[in-house]
Amino acid sequence: xxxxxxxxxxxxxxxxxxxxxxxxxxxxxxxxxxxxxxxxxxxxxxxxxxxxxxxxxxxxxxxxxxxxxxxxxxxxxxxxxxxxxxxxxxxxxxxxxxxxxxxxxxxxxxxxxxxxxxxxxxxxxxxxxxxxxxxxxxxxxxxxxxxxxxxxxxxxxxxxxxxxxxxxxxxxxxxxxxxxxxxxxxxxxxxxxxxx
Amino acid sequence: xxxxxxxxxxxxxxxxxxxxxxxxxxxxxxxxxxxxxxxxxxxxxxxxxxxxxxxxxxxxxxxxxxxxxxxxxxxxxxxxxxxxxxxxxxxxxxxxxxxxxxxxxxxxxxxxxxxxxxxxxxxxxxxxxxxxxxxxxxxxxxxxxxxxxxxxxxxxxxxxxxxxxxxxxxxxxxxxxxxxxxxxxxxxxxxxxxxxxxxxxxxxxxxxxxxxxxxxxxxxxxxxxxxxxxxxxxxxxxxxxxxxxxxxxxxxxxxxxxxxxxxxxxxxxxxxxxxxxxxxxxxxxxxxxxxxxxxxxxxxxxxxxxxxxxxxxxxxxxxxxxxxxxxxxxxxxxxxxxxxxxxxxxxxxxxxxxxxxxxxxxxxxxxxxxxxxxxxxxxxxxxxxxxxxxxxxxxxxxxxxxxxxxxxxxxxxxxxxxxxxxxxxxxxxxxxxxxxxxxxxxxxxxxxxxxxxxxxxxxxxxxxxxxxxxxxxxxxxxxxxxxxxxxxxxxxxxxxxxxxxxxxxxxxxxxxxxxxxx
Numbered sequence: 001x002x003x004x005x006x007x008x009x010x011x012x013x014x015x016x017x018x019x020x021x022x023x024x025x026x027x028x029x030x031x032x033x034x035x036x037x038x039x040x041x042x043x044x045x046x047x048x049x050x051x052x053x054x055x056x057x058x059x060x061x062x063x064x065x066x067x068x069x070x071x072x073x074x075x076x077x078x079x080x081x082x083x084x085x086x087x088x089x090x091x092x093x094x095x096x097x098x099x100x101x102x103x104x105x106x107x108x109x110x111x112x113x114x115x116x117x118x119x120x121x122x123x124x125x126x127x128x129x130x131x132x133x134x135x136x137x138x139x140x141x142x143x144x145x146x147x148x149x150x151x152x153x154x155x156x157x158x159x160x161x162x163x164x165x166x167x168x169x170x171x172x173x174x175x176x177x178x179x180x181x182x183x184x185x186x187x188x189x190x191x192x193x194x195x196x
Numbered sequence: 197x198x199x200x201x202x203x204x205x206x207x208x209x210x211x212x213x214x215x216x217x218x219x220x221x222x223x224x225x226x227x228x229x230x231x232x233x234x235x236x237x238x239x240x241x242x243x244x245x246x247x248x249x250x251x252x253x254x255x256x257x258x259x260x261x262x263x264x265x266x267x268x269x270x271x272x273x274x275x276x277x278x279x280x281x282x283x284x285x286x287x288x289x290x291x292x293x294x295x296x297x298x299x300x301x302x303x304x305x306x307x308x309x310x311x312x313x314x315x316x317x318x319x320x321x322x323x324x325x326x327x328x329x330x331x332x333x334x335x336x337x338x339x340x341x342x343x344x345x346x347x348x349x350x351x352x353x354x355x356x357x358x359x360x361x362x363x364x365x366x367x368x369x370x371x372x373x374x375x376x377x378x379x380x381x382x383x384x385x386x387x388x389x390x391x392x393x394x395x396x397x398x399x400x401x402x403x404x405x406x407x408x409x410x411x412x413x414x415x416x417x418x419x420x421x422x423x424x425x426x427x428x429x430x431x432x433x434x435x436x437x438x439x440x441x442x443x444x445x446x447x448x449x450x451x452x453x454x455x456x457x458x459x460x461x462x463x464x465x466x467x468x469x470x471x472x473x474x475x476x477x478x479x480x481x482x483x484x485x486x487x488x489x490x491x492x493x494x495x496x497x498x499x500x501x502x503x504x505x506x507x508x509x510x511x512x513x514x515x516x517x518x519x520x521x522x523x524x525x526x527x528x529x530x531x532x533x534x535x536x537x538x539x540x541x542x543x544x545x546x547x548x549x550x551x552x553x554x555x556x557x558x559x560x561x562x563x564x565x566x567x568x569x570x571x572x573x574x575x576x577x578x579x580x581x582x583x584x585x586x587x588x589x590x591x592x593x594x595x596x597x598x599x600x601x602x603x604x605x606x607x608x609x610x611x612x613x614x615x616x617x618x619x620x621x622x623x624x625x626x627x628x629x630x631x632x633x634x635x636x637x638x639x640x641x642x643x644x645x646x647x648x649x650x651x652x653x654x655x656x657x658x659x660x661x662x663x664x665x666x667x668x669x670x671x672x673x674x675x676x677x678x679x680x681x682x683x684x685x686x687x688x689x690x691x692x693x694x695x696x697x698x699x700x701x702x703x704x705x706x707x708x709x710x711x712x713x714x
Contacts, residue, residue: 009232016235017227024225025218038238045239104217111217126211127218154210 008048012041015057022061025123026068028112040064062138065124069116069139110157118156121149290339290401290424292353296459297342299350308376310336313352313368316381331356335363339401343372345420345463347405350379367391369405380409390472400425402460402474406467419467421452423460423474431460434473439529441560443594447473518542518551524588525555525565540564540596540638541662550605552638552663554596562593566603566636566695589636589695598640600690602648602679605665606633637664639681640690647680 016037023033023040040063044051051059111119117139124135125146136143290296300306314336331354341350348370355363367389368379382389388408392401402423423431431452438446452462522537529535536556543550554562568587589603637646639659648655648668657666659681677694 012235013229013232016229020227021222021225024222024227030225034238035242038235039242041235042239042242104213104220107213107217108221111214122214123218126214154214157214158210 007052008045011052011056015060019057019060019064022128023064023068025127026065026116026120028108028119032068036064036067039067043067065120065138069120107157114153114156118149118153121146122153125150290351290353290458292337292339295338295340296424296456297340297350299341299343299348300338305376306338306341309341309350309368309379310338310352312377312379313354313366313381329356331363337363339365340422340424340459342422342459342461344422344461345418346372347409347420348372348374348379349403349405349420349422351401351403351422351424365391365401367401367403367405369403369409371410382409390468392474402431404464404468404472408467417466419464421450421460421462421464423452424458425460430454432475433462433464434475435464435468437528437530439557439559439561439563439592441594443561443592445592518553520588521551521553521565521567522555524567525553525563525590528565528590529555529557529563529592531555531557531563538596540599543636543663543665550636550663550665552601552636554593554599560595562596562599564591564593564599564601564638565589566601566605568605591692591695598690599638600640600643600679600681600692601636601638601695602646602692603636603695604633605636633668634665635668635679635694637666637679637681638662642683643681643689644684645682645686647682649678 019037019040020030020033023036024030027033027036037060040060043063044056044060047059048056111122114122120139121135124130124138125132130138132143132146135146139146295306314331314333316330335353335355337353339351339353341348343349350368352366352368353363354366356366366381368381369389370379382391382403382405388406388410390404390406392403400423402421402425404419404421406419407417421431421433425431433450433452434447435450436448438448440446450462450464452460455461518539526533526535526537538554538556540552540554542552550566550568552564552566554564556562566589589605591601591603593599593601635648635657637648637657637659639646644659646657646659646664648657648666655666655668657664678691679694680691681689683689
């Protein structure tokens with residue numbers, strides 16, 4: 001086996017679970033996640049000698065993100081996996097722990113409704129804990145776009161009627177305008193309503 | 197309106213909920229590593245999808261050979277042990293320790309050439325911009341040097357950019373018998389060179405050198421091809437696409453033999469015009485390796501002389517866009533700078549604009565190009581250099597009157613989509629233009645609507661006069677990316693594939709050469 005291939009194979013086999021999980025939170029669908037990982041790996045292999053010495057996982061992760069948000073590469077052959085909503089009658093009968101799980105199921109479902117790029121921003125900023133600058137660089141957009149996408153994403157999650165009822169975020173004003181906090185804690189609300 | 201600490205807490209709680217939700221999701225996910233063979237098959241499928249995508253979205257012969265290309269891509273080029281033919285010349289790599297070509301036996305010449313390369317900066321393509329500094333000391337290795345036809349050709353591995361962790365391939369050429377200091381560097385598609393994309397990671401490299409390299413270039417009668425590959429059993433060149441009156445394309449195919457292990461050379465008549473496709477075949481398998489697509493960028497002087505006025509509407513698009521659209525369409529069709537060109541239409545919004553043109557081949561067939569550029573003063577540097585990405589969609593066609601053209605009109609950046617497109621002054625209904633991308637539409641005479649397929653749904657777009665850009669209801673299905681044009685009675689007039697729009701700087705994703713079966 002050529003050395004390059006051996007290195008690549010070793011890399012893939014060691015990082016596969018992490019890469020699939022990463023793609024899964026970006027796509028919300030296990031099948032799509034594997035497709036995205038395989039496409040990203042195919043792209044990576046073509047440039048393996050350039051990237052193998054320079055953070056190959058970062059390259060693959062970047063390729064996964066772009067694979068997911070690229071509408072041309074995004075194959076919607078399968079219906080996305082959508083968790084069942086927990087109805088009021090069920091919710092009233094479950095314990096606190098189950099209620100928490102039910103809340104997360106609702107959030108997971110609502111995340112699936114976000115446009116791919118907006119979902120990617122939410123995932124990268126909140127789950128991957130990337131900075132605004134890192135997220136912007138990864139997505140190839142401006143920091144302002146990252147802030148606005150995150151703000152809009154969280155707004156949309158909060159604004160879903162079901163989610164408001166579940167989680168208690170119903171603070172969009174009556175006129176529909178977004179709410180801005182003057183205290184602006186780190187990474188929360190900032191001028192113009194953007195979240196950084 | 198402002199909110200207080202309670203709202204801040206709500207935001208933080210929301211973030212916690214999202215984080216915990218995603219943690220829970222991955223915790224419950226089965227991410228077992230599948231067998232290596234299964235991963236390989238998945239990667240091959242991904243490759244096949246990519247090739248099919250470009251096959252339906254590229255220029256020239258793509259339409260004619262798309263089916264062939266799709267069926268021929270059956271082998272992963274180098275990953276699968278089972279796909280490696282027994283007895284292949286696999287171990288002949290592009291290795292500095294084992295340079296190829298007869299000239300590398302001449303140590304004096306090779307040392308002199310490496311030293312000359314090490315002293316020299318690489319000129320910018322137009323010769324006016326600052327070049328690239330000389331390579332890092334000690335980073336130059338001569339991989340190949342030989343005389344081929346009327347030329348002396350060499351390939352070096354050198355690291356020119358300090359920020360690059362790995363060296364890259366660089367081709368050099370001059371007239372046959374030239375001294376070590378006389379070889380000129382070339383890359384991409386300038387100064388008489390057409391070179392393969394990629395660096396050492398590809399394992400292969402190829403170049404087409406044409407008479408522009410020579411001092412008396414205008415009088416030279418031939419070009420040469422040099423391909424260096426260790427894995428393949430043969431090389432096919434596809435060049436000189438001929439566009440027929442009905443829009444179909446035929447390529448001239450040249451099978452290139454191996455002059456020595458790992459080295460494939462051919463002398464080509466005249467100067468290749470239009471794109472060049474290179475197919476490296478591996479004993480029954482076929483993979484395409486690269487193509488050259490002419491650049492749309494360049495000076496605008498003269499290129500618009502004689503361009504016929506717009507068929508649809510009277511808006512004059514930005515001259516940069518129009519010039520790029522005309523240039524790339526002529527170049528892809530292999531037509532001269534004076535080939536008839538006509539603006540078919542243009543469309544613009546506050547921050548984006550498209551120009552669609554058709555150039556006419558002698559046969560009467562056309563190559564249609566759609567060029568997108570962001571409208572921004574920042575894109576044009578004071579020096580005239582174009583700074584923004586250029587996207588081009590190309591499509592061969594017959595009569596303009598019958599043209600059914602649909603292209604992926606999604607700009608490369610989300611930011612430029614903030615303003616809804618406007619079709620010839622009339623707004624297009626786009627609910628949320630940034631969500632799923634845009635599709636450009638130009639139907640045949642009499643078309644009043646178009647059906648745009650998506651994932652599980654088909655959107656109906658009312659066409660304006662001329663070019664229309666509309667938002668896709670969802671990404672077009674990979675399996676059925678054809679748009680149907682309808683007349684006022686709802687009858688089908690024509691269908692067209694959604695032509696991809698790739699960055700012009702990325703020919704691999706913009707133009708597929710034909711791929712032959714083994």
